[in-house]
Amino acid sequence: MAWRDSRKNRSRLFLFISSIVLGIAALVAVYSFKDNLQRDIDSQAKELAGADLIVESRRPLEKARQKMLAQLGDDRAEERIFASMLYFIKGEGSRLVQIKALQGKYPFYGKIETSPAAAATQFQSGRNALVDQTLMLQFNAKVGDSVKVGALNFKIAGILNKAPGQTGIQATIAPTVFIPLIYLEKTGLTQIGSRITYRFYYQYLNDSELEKTLKKIEAPFEKEGLDIETVASKKESTGRSFRDMSRFLALAGFIALLLGCIGVGSAIHVYIQEKLSTIATLRCLGLKARAAFLIYLIQISCIGLIGAVLGAALGTAIQFLLPVVLKDFLPIEISMQISWLAVAQGVALGLLISILFALPSLLAVRKISPLNAIRASFESATAKRDPLKWLVYVLMILFVFGFTYLQMKSMAQSIAFTIAILIAFLLLMAFSKGLMFLAKKFLPLSWSYLWRQGFANLYRPNNQTLMLTVSIGLSTAFICTLFFVQAILINRVTLSSSANQPNTILFDIQNTQKDDLNKLTKSYKLPLMNQVPVITMRIEQINGKTLAKDTSNANAFRGEIRATYQDSLTAAEKITDGEWIGKVESDTAPIYISLEQGYAKRLKVKLKDKIVFNVQGTLITTAVGSFREVNWGRMQTNFRVVFPTGVLEDAPQFHVLMTRIPSKEVSAKYQGAVVRKFPNVSVIDLDLVLELIDELLSKIGFVIRFMAGFSMATGWIVLLSAVLTSKNQRIKESILLRTLGASGKQVLIINAIEYFFLGVLAAGAGLILSISGSWLLAKYSFDATFTPPLVPILVLFSIVVGLVVITGVLSTRNILNQPPLKILRNEG
Numbered sequence: 078m079a080w081r082d083s084r085k086n087r088s089r090l091f092l093f094i095s096s097i098v099l100g101i102a103a104l105v106a107v108y109s110f111k112d113n114l115q116r117d118i119d120s121q122a123k124e125l126a127g128a129d130l131i132v133e134s135r136r137p138l139e140k141a142r143q144k145m146l147a148q149l150g151d152d153r154a155e156e157r158i159f160a161s162m163l164y165f166i167k168g169e170g171s172r173l174v175q176i177k178a179l180q181g182k183y184p185f186y187g188k189i190e191t192s193p194a195a196a197a198t199q200f201q202s203g204r205n206a207l208v209d210q211t212l213m214l215q216f217n218a219k220v221g222d223s224v225k226v227g228a229l230n231f232k233i234a235g236i237l238n239k240a241p242g243q244t245g246i247q248a249t250i251a252p253t254v255f256i257p258l259i260y261l262e263k264t265g266l267t268q269i270g271s272r273i274t275y276r277f278y279y280q281y282l283n284d285s286e287l288e289k290t291l292k293k294i295e296a297p298f299e300k301e302g303l304d305i306e307t308v309a310s311k312k313e314s315t316g317r318s319f320r321d322m323s324r325f326l327a328l329a330g331f332i333a334l335l336l337g338c339i340g341v342g343s344a345i346h347v348y349i350q351e352k353l354s355t356i357a358t359l360r361c362l363g364l365k366a367r368a369a370f371l372i373y374l375i376q377i378s379c380i381g382l383i384g385a386v387l388g389a390a391l392g393t394a395i396q397f398l399l400p401v402v403l404k405d406f407l408p409i410e411i412s413m414q415i416s417w418l419a420v421a422q423g424v425a426l427g428l429l430i431s432i433l434f435a436l437p438s439l440l441a442v443r444k445i446s447p448l449n450a451i452r453a454s455f456e457s458a459t460a461k462r463d464p465l466k467w468l469v470y471v472l473m474i475l476f477v478f479g480f481t482y483l484q485m486k487s488m489a490q491s492i493a494f495t496i497a498i499l500i501a502f503l504l505l506m507a508f509s510k511g512l513m514f515l516a517k518k519f520l521p522l523s524w525s526y527l528w529r530q531g532f533a534n535l536y537r538p539n540n541q542t543l544m545l546t547v548s549i550g551l552s553t554a555f556i557c558t559l560f561f562v563q564a565i566l567i568n569r570v571t572l573s574s575s576a577n578q579p580n581t582i583l584f585d586i587q588n589t590q591k592d593d594l595n596k597l598t599k600s601y602k603l604p605l606m607n608q609v610p611v612i613t614m615r616i617e618q619i620n621g622k623t624l625a626k627d628t629s630n631a632n633a634f635r636g637e638i639r640a641t642y643q644d645s646l647t648a649a650e651k652i653t654d655g656e657w658i659g660k661v662e663s664d665t666a667p668i669y670i671s672l673e674q675g676y677a678k679r680l681k682v683k684l685k686d687k688i689v690f691n692v693q694g695t696l697i698t699t700a701v702g703s704f705r706e707v708n709w710g711r712m713q714t715n716f717r718v719v720f721p722t723g724v725l726e727d728a729p730q731f732h733v734l735m736t737r738i739p740s741k742e743v744s745a746k747y748q749g750a751v752v753r754k755f756p757n758v759s760v761i762d763l764d765l766v767l768e769l770i771d772e773l774l775s776k777i778g779f780v781i782r783f784m785a786g787f788s789m790a791t792g793w794i795v796l797l798s799a800v801l802t803s804k805n806q807r808i809k810e811s812i813l814l815r816t817l818g819a820s821g822k823q824v825l826i827i828n829a830i831e832y833f834f835l836g837v838l839a840a841g842a843g844l845i846l847s848i849s850g851s852w853l854l855a856k857y858s859f860d861a862t863f864t865p866p867l868v869p870i871l872v873l874f875s876i877v878v879g880l881v882v883i884t885g886v887l888s889t890r891n892i893l894n895q896p897p898l899k900i901l902r903n904e905g
Contacts, residue, residue: 095794108327130306154278157273166225172216200257206231209254227756336551381428389419396416586758603738611730650708
């Protein structure tokens with residue numbers, strides 16, 4: 078019976094389910110990509126790490142520890158990593174880069190890819206350098222040219238194309254330059270305050286020896302703050318980072334799927350409404366309510382299965398595009414294959430949601446009385462409340478929560494995401510219902526008939542106002558919010574474009590260089606906008622507890638802190654608790670420091686707590702005098718720990734200078750002069766940083782929009798499905814209007830007016846939701862101001878409205894070709 082009944086409706090049934098095809102496709106593509114990525118991470122883990130064991134330290138090691146490290150492994154290599162200026166002698170250009178001073182045959186697995194290929198293994202034989210290809214292109218440099226690192230010149234032996242674990246994004250933001258480690262000391266860059274990472278690479282020919290070594294070194298190394306990484310831990314950390322990305326992409330695809338679910342639910346509702354008389358007639362012939370329910374359940378299940386299979390097939394094809402979209406973020410080569418597990422998950426998910434979101438309408442079939450065939454009343458079928466419907470609604474919410482939890486693995490985040498989705502749905506539904514009520518109650522009778530009829534279509538029987546407002550509104554809100562958030566992030570770092578804000582930072586300035594550098598800066602007529610001392614230190618004790626006694630707060634003792642001293646607070650600082658004392662009057666007076674409030678929370682300290690700092694070997698006992706709120710977005714040097722004056726003046730320190738350079742030409746000349754005269758001083762061009770961040774956010778934004786596009790496309794399919802689903806209803810209305818004397822042009826205008834206001838309703842609701850959400854994110858998450866960009870909003874609003882009108886009018890145009898006699902023959 079299900080097969081027989083579907084003969085005239087198969088195309089319509091498939092149209093219902095087509096709403097979920099793109100959502101399933103997006104999820105299958107993400108799942109397939111995740112499976113392939115994990116497989117390739119597993120197979121390429123050794124090439125990714127480059128060694129069996131990696132030991133990393135943020136500070137110089139004692140000789141005894143160095144001697145121990147020199148005895149580990151069957152083969153070993155050593156590397157120093159730090160930021161420094163690179164000066165191109167021929168082109169007279171400079172750029173802050175990541176210097177890697179290497180000694181040994183690293184990588185032991187995989188290879189450093191260079192042009193020419195031999196340069197990777199031969200550059201350590203002399204004063205040579207491997208320079209990242211992006212830098213070579215930027216400064217129009219060639220192999221054989223010379224670059225200056227610190228006080229030494231190096232010959233460019235080759236172009237660096239790829240190194241183990243390096244991604245395209247990393248090469249753009251922090252381009253790498255390799256030099257031989259034996260020349261590092263002669264560059265003069267290993268001075269006070271230099272932020273150098275020490276890495277030691279080891280190869281083990283016997284896995285059992287590696288396990289013995291790990292058992293021996295893990296505990297003592299952890300106490301000393303040394304990080305240990307193996308192939309297994311590298312595999313786990315890389316997999317974890319990309320799992321987070323996969324989860325986000327899956328949730329973006331899930332939003333498209335939820336929009337499709339709305340389309341399924343609404344379309345099935347219209348379909349069942351049109352079948353009421355048929356079902357009532359069958360009930361008169363003796364068909365049981367349970368059998369009537371099963372007939373349509375079988376139809377939906379079969380078509381849902383077909384839609385899920387098509388979505389899975391489309392997703393499998395789309396997965397081959399994801400590596401192209403995400404290539405700049407991937408440190409490995411991806412080999413794409415069909416993931417049958419992902420296909421099975423997609424098919425099962427498609428079938429489940431087809432049934433689940435069709436059930437509220439299908440359950441009504443059980444309540445249809447045989448008397449409906451006589452009374453032809455649609456209202457009585459749904460007059461009574463059905464507890465099973467509420468159970469299905471609860472199951473829908475649990476489904477959304479369950480799917481989210483499977484992606485995020487966090488109860489709190491899953492609950493928050495589910496509530497956010499529910500709030501968005503409820504707000505859009507309330508907005509739609511409210512406007513339908515207003516249109517019905519306050520429609521001006523003075524308006525022309527065409528306008529009144531177009532408005533009346535918004536609340537006529539079987540209208541699509543609610544469904545289209547929710548689906549198109551939610552997809553519009555999703556796209557706009559992504560656009561607005563990207564703009565907020567860009568605005569957070571564009572403060573340097575203001576005329577009174579610095580756009581260049583110079584750091585690692587030694588005490589002996591401070592005055593000469595100030596003179597050089599003034600000679601270029603540049604202002605000295607912000608100049609502060611920086612002292613490197615570590616926390617030794619907190620309230621008498623050391624790392625050995627307080628392992629629960631281990632992170633507080635690890636790593637180095639960069640603090641400063643000052644007698645007054647800056648404009649970016651505000652005391653939130655305690656009292657700021659800016660000067661220590663005598664050697665015996667207590668030293669009250671100020672902590673940034675977030676940092677104090679991480680340290681688990683309160684006012685008056687005692688903290689002992691190790692400043693280059695000297696222990697200084699302090700007390701927490703105040704907590705500060707710091708505006709990190711302000712373009713100036715900000716610190717988590719601030720000392721009063723009278724304590725650290727004689728400590729080893731370096732200085733940071735901030736200035737504003739009016740043009741790129743002056744910037745290039747000034748940076749060149751700084752690098753030539755003060756080779757250890759690093760210069761950060763904030764305008765260049767802004768360009769890099771803009772480029773990075775654009776790439777991330779493209780990835781997000783790629784997935785968000787599924788939501789927009791699904792919204793359009795739901796629109797098309799809604800229009801074609803109500804085609805029979807519209808044919809009847811159109812023919813009645815034609816019979817009453819309306820022209821084809823008038824009917825077309827009525828439909829255009831209806832879809833125009835549907836578009837305005839949907840786009841307006843989505844934009845209001847998006848602007849509100851973006852304002853909340855800006856205020857509470859980014860601590861920034863949000864001003865809606867009017868031009869992009871108007872453009873997007875016009876596109877959505879135009880798309881709705883064009884789709885609605887074109888899809889209903891063939892109605893005008895129906896002859897009025899058709900209604901009399903009851904063939905509508």
